[in-house]
Amino acid sequence: MLVLIGVLLVIIGFAVRLNPLIVVTVSGIVTALLGGMNPLQILDAFGSGFASSRSVTIFVVVLPVIGIIEYFGLQEQAKNLISKLAKLTAGRVLLAYLAIRQLTAAVGLTGIGGHAQAVRPLVFPMAEGAAMRRYGHVPEHIKERIKGHSAAADNVGVFFGEDVFVAVGSVVLITTFVDTTYHLQLEPLQVALWAIPTAIAAFLIHGFRLLRLDKQLDKEYAQLTGHAATADAGSAQ
Amino acid sequence: MINVEAVYWFIGALFILWASLIAGDANHRHRIGSSAFWGLLGLCFFYGTWVQSKQAPAWVLGIAVLVLVALAATGQLSDGKAKSSTEQERIASAKRFGNKLFIPALALPLVTVILVLAAPYLKIGATPVLDPKNTTLVALAIAAIVAVVIAVLLLKPKNKLAPVLESRRILESIGWAALLPQMLSTLGILFTQAGVGTAVGTITGAILPHGNLLAAVAVYCVGLFLFTVLMGNGFAAFPIMTAAIGWPVLIQEFHGNPAVVFAIGMLAGFCGTLCTPMAANFNLVPSALLEMKNRYGVITAQVGTAIPLLVVNIGLMYFLAF
Structure with a gap:
């Protein structure tokens, strides 16, 4: 139990925002000591752990191709595509972005999108713009909701898209861990394929919620204008 | 036969190449520390081959890994911000090439899948061309090279070394985080050796009704969810719950399909990532970036998806894996 x-230690270390590499290393050393390993065995464990988990770093082989297409404007082209969504409602802008984010992540393009690259400069302004067109004004609390949902669409898309791609950390981590620990021979492709049902479910659930967001906004605005109307009527009396 | 070790040597060579680019960059703020980090990491990929085949002592590599962590943790590493194309150039070239830019990227998964499917038939004499134990990884490395060739032929960069130069820029923007997945994987192995999973298994074993498959699936998925919420990271949670329940109960006792159990289990953990402030990059950084009043506003928007999806994952695992 000790x-x-x-x-x-991992929980505390991550909670107080220490460098994760330090947290992981220290927690590993402490756990190994508590488990009765001596320093040489611990060094051996780090060494053989590193050697057997080299596959997790397979993602670097895709950097050269991503690098060169980014040099030639991949991000900009992605932005061109996304900006064609501008005519939709807020919920539908986010739904379309969710689909793009999930599909591109599934073929390994996790660099398309992201909070700093796409959500703040592009996705949120477009969703807000859509609400503005439809309702004429966007009060602060609704703006806040749209912001939350913009970031959420990015996260849900990338989390449940990237696992369908074989070179992503989590897939290779699964196969490395179980192959090393239990002497299985699991192919990353098998694991990636079995991530597809959940990916579809994630799209359906989150997509449904985004469409519902439009309906909720319609309702809230109806109430807002209703209040405004009564307030106007009140002031007229 | 193209062995998976050849892939690791390729990765090691890439790291060393990037390190030498950094070493030659006089404007780099942490030229020595950064090139030492990436260079040493590259060497570790070569040395690892002999550790894996037990022809060289593992503790040497253990020390090297601790040196890497020390270099990163003491701030010897920074982003050299290598020069790239300007925004105007990229906009112009996006206009010129349009959706053709996606072709090399799409070639990557396509070639990988084709090679994996063709692998059983690719033989010289009786020897398979691709390592049958690690087909996907070998196929992916080949696909990555094919994709670069396609990109160079299609886009015709003036400097043929552009893929290497540009990937250095991405690598440096990732920084020490590039080592993190591997360290988390190592931590998982250490945790398992030290008996963390067994300890959690003892605890859950006490509450788990014996012989009930649905309960076991639910405890595995919910456990992954909760550990991910606590640790902010599905990677760290996965080995613990897998050693506690996933392997001994779901695979050994109930004979579940390992690929299904582990793939869906990890995704149950990802549902936890949607709900936790510990995953700051995903949940707190964007709320700051979007200047939200409620810093948990992103999590609030995600919980409504995470919880139903966790339930769906439990159902999917129950029906697909057994």
Whole structure:
């Protein structure tokens, strides 16, 4: 039971925002000591752990091709495509972005999109613009909701898209861990394929919620204008 | 036969190439520290081959790994911000090439899948061309090279080394985080060796009704969800719950299909990532970036998807894996 202190260290270390590499390393060392390993065994464990998990770093082989197409304007072209969504409603802008984010992540293009690259400069302004066109004004609390949903569409899209791509950390981490620990021979492609049902479910659930967001906004605005109308009527009396 | 070790040597060579580019960059703020980090990481990929085949002592590599962590943690590493195309150039070239820019990127998964499917038939004599134990990784590395060739032929960069120069820029923007997945994987292995999973298994074993498959699936998925919420990271949670329940109960006792159990299990963990402020990059940084009043506003928007999706994952695992 004492070894659970290692888990606690990870929780505390991440909570106080220490460099994750330090957190992971220290927690690993402490856990190993509590588990009765001596320093040489610990160094051996780090060494063989690194050697057997080299596959997790496979993503670097795709950097050269991503690098060169980015040099030639991949991000800009993605922005061109996304900006064609501008005529939709807020929920539908986000739904379309969710689809783009999920599909591109599924073929390994996790660099398209992201909070700094796409959500702030592009996705949120377009969703807000859509609400503005439809309702004429966007009060602060609704703007806040649209912001939350803009970031959420990005996260849901990338989380449940990237696992369909074989070179992504989580897929290779699964195969590395179970192959090393349980002597299985699991292919990353098998694991990636079985991520597809959840990916579809994530799209359906989140997509449904985004369409509902439009309806909720319609309703809220109806109430807002209703209040405004009564307030006007009140002031007229 | 193209062995998976050849792929690791390719990765090691890339790291060393990037390190030498950084070493030659006089404007780099942490030229020595950064090139030492990436260079040493590259060497570790070569040395790892002999550790894996037990022909060289592992502790040497262990020390090297600790040196890498020390270099990163003491701030010896920084982004050299290598020069790239200007925004105007990229906009002009996006206009010129349009959706053709996606072709090399799409070639990557396409070639990978084709090679994996063709692998059983690709033989010279009786020897398979691609390592049958690691077909996907070998196929992916080949696909990556094919994609670069397609990109160079299609886009015709003036400097033929552009893929290497440009990938250095991306690598440096990732920085030490590039090492993190591998360290988390190592941590998972250490946790398992030290018996963390067994300890959690003992605890959950006490509450788990014996012989009930649905309960076992639910506890595995919910456990992954909760550990991910606590640790902010599905990667760290996965080995713990897998050693506690995934392997001993779901695979060994109930004979589940490992690929299904583990793939969906990890995704149950991802539902936890949607709900936790510990995953700051995904949940807190964007709320700051969007100047939201409620810093948990992103999480609030995500919980309504995460919880139903967790339930769906439990159902999918129950029906697909057994």
